[in-house]
Amino acid sequence: MSTERDDSVRDDVYSKAVRAGKRTYFFDVKATRGNDLYITITESKKKLRSDGTPSFEKHKIFLYKEDFEKFVDGLNETLQKLSELRDSDVNFAENTENVVALPSGQYTDVKFEDLDS
16 A cells, blocks of 8 residues: 555655756656666756746756666766867967857757767
C-alpha cells in the first residue's frame, strides 16, 4: 500500500541549492519508481511582473544514469577549455569575427545526431 507521501519521499533523494546573484541553481537527485537514480538541474531566475509582484522563470534539465559519464566528460572538457581561454590574452568582447548574429526569435537548425562526431 503506497501513499502520495511515500512516493514523494522515494522520489526526492538529495537536493543542493546554489545561489548565484539573481539566479538559483538546484541540483536534485531523484529516484524513479523502479529505483533508478537521475539528476535534475534547475535554473530559477526571479523576475518582476508588470504589477511589481515577483515570479520565477525556471529551466530544467533531466540527466539520466546512462548519460552521467558523457555529461561529466563534456562538462569537464568545457571547464578545462574555459580555464585555458581565461589564461589567454584574447579579448573576447572585441573578438567577434566568428560570431553570427541571428534575428530575434530565429534559431539554428541543430542535428543532435551530429553532435557525437
